[in-house]
Amino acid sequence: MISTAEDTLQLAEALDTTSCDYVFCDIGMRGMDGESSSIAFLRRLSWQERRPKIIVVTMISHSRMLAGLLQLGIDGIIDKRDPIECLTEAVSVIGNGGRFLSPCVAEAVSHLPHSSPARAGVLSRREWEVFRLYASGLLIHDIAKRFGRSSKTIATQKRSGMRKLGLETETELIEYLRQVGLV
Template structure:
């Protein structure tokens, strides 16, 4: 695992101590105009403070190493640590670590199963960039209070799926996510089994379980989903 991701998972402990009762947020987006817009939106919110900004997951990893925060607001289409143009894998590792900040995804994507998949990996809020400016503030306050929050456009997109995905019906385990990523990268089940030193039956079971949790029924839907989130 790259050093930046490894630090986020908890091996570095010299983070800046949080000394405020405000909701501390880190903003990550590869578009400067989006970060500036979020900064402008939140600057007059008395209970919210931006403690850092990043343009990619390398910068986000460094911020999470050094700045205590309550919430990460992140796009999922920005450059990743591994060179891919997505941050889903990195955010999942953040969410699997502990203690961890909550994550709100700020996105233009409206694919229902992909949005539901973000909830499955532990994202607490999804805000569509098409929604009103106040939608992000609503999401921050709801997520800080421990609730899962969808902006109006995100909710409409998820509810439009047939059948509608079961939100948080089951979070992919670390092994299911590992198998999922290898499979969509083009590895056959028997090769995955050999690489991970597991039986082919176990790999097949974990693949089917991941698909069920993501609301996917066929391999073509699986590949389409992976393309939507930038993994294939």
């Protein structure tokens, strides 16, 4: 049986009503309760004793984020830039008890230093909104004015979001925002 979903709420409803062996999910899929991604949902799904195999399909190539997904128990990760044949290869490898990383994902994860922690964080609604406005070109003090908060509060929310995602530099943040389509 095949089912589709536009967000994690629809995905959860489909999983409640449709028996399946595999879930293919983009981590950029809108999360429940205003979450910016499907990571929190995938974390809960991966903890279930009886669950389908989970294959994440993504454009994000940030090594800490990808390694964090593996720590969550995701069975396979496919970079959207890799060949379409990776989908069938992933099903085959995972069906035989393995874990699958497409070539671009394997390359990105191989560059993660051992001392660098893996992170697959979930941004709060406000952290996501700060990132969205920052990506649109607003400065921290402009975002603070918009929300009626201090610049220090907004800067803290920005840093907190970056920490959750394992982003250490402004360059990494800009690259992440580009990969999720905000820049």
